[in-house]
Amino acid sequence: MTRTLIGAAAVALLASTQLAAAADTTVTMIQCGDTLAEGYDGFIKEWEAKNPGYKVSVEIVGWAQCQDKITTLAAAGTPVGLAYVGSRTLKQLSESDLIVPVPMTDEEKASYYPHIVSTVTFDGQQWGVPVAFSTKALYWNKDLFKKAGLDPETPPKTWQELYDMAKTIKEKTGTAGYGLTAKTFDNTMHQFLHWVYTNNGTVIDDEGKITLDSPQNVEALTWYGKMTDVSEEGPTAYEQDELTPLFNDAKVAMIEQGPWVRVRVNKDLNWGVGPLPLGPQAKGPGTLLITDSLAVFKGTGYEDKAADLAKWLTNPEHQFFYEKTHGLTPLRPVPGVEEMVKADPTWKPFLDGISNGGPEPLFTDYKAFQNAMIDMVQSVVTKQAKPEDAIKKAATEIEDYK
Structure with missing residues (x-):
């Protein structure tokens, strides 16, 4: 009789455990890319342990389809709980009533x-x-x-020096002095915005x-268009990442790129x-400050x-571990950043521009x-429009997209 009661209790306990497990709420998440971000597996398990009754299910979606899939699911009324998005999409997602605010405390900011924080903030949230x-x-x-007869240890500090050095290199060596981005691709806009934020513009x-x-x-x-004369042939055929191989092959003398390129440069260069x-x-x-967000x-x-969870x-x-693993600029001045720069001084230029960046x-x-x-950049690079005319036209156009 006792064994029967114990057996029945065990069965009941097992059934209740299974029922509880079945009742767990699944927090769905989409991460863009090819694999789960380094460290996330452990971080998610820790979060689940701290939040009994909740399980996290992550779907990995390739970069090319990721943003469209996230938006399509939300618009169809079957949203994912949490998703990796370009911060540039946040205003549109908010105006479409597809996302909710994620308020930050003053300490977090x-x-x-x-x-x-400005990269994810509008309407005060x-x-x-x-x-x-x-x-x-x-x-x-x-x-x-x-x-080309230039000091190899002294890079240009101003636009004028950039142009002059690129011109000298092209004339003396026959190699393009500068890699100019002008392809119909998002980072053409980004590259131009670097010029905006290195001239106190908005x-x-x-x-x-x-x-x-x-002004x-x-x-x-004007200067962006001027660089066409000292850059690679046909800049409208190149986006930012397509210039890195040219730099590696010594076919362009200077490029503007992110910190991840430090480990992709040809070892013989x-x-x-x-x-x-x-x-x-x-x-x-200065520099353009680009973020992606959850x-x-x-x-x-x-x-x-x-x-x-976000x-x-x-x-x-966790974030600094992720940044070190993926070669990204740190979001915060955590203690490890100073140590990182000391160990590898090539990190310093990527941090120096933040304070005056936009x-x-x-x-x-x-x-x-x-x-x-x-369109504005390409019209000037191809000399189809004067800079002042092209920028006025673009300013009028983007008024409708605010």
């Missing part, structure tokens, strides 16, 4: 480098949690500098006024990396848990904004 960050610096080929101010056609930006576009050259109106080193989608019923995955300790502008129709900016 203060933990980031300057202007980082944060709409995503920064998860990846990139800045740019100037890579130069020291051997080509030397061959695209849209805090009150929502379009400032693209400012600083006309100056930036004699190269250096320094801050982006500055325009006449610059107040100090966005919490509306309508799952567990938005609060998805937001908690902050857990990106807390200072965020990627947030527009409701970010693709239309992006296309208007690319």
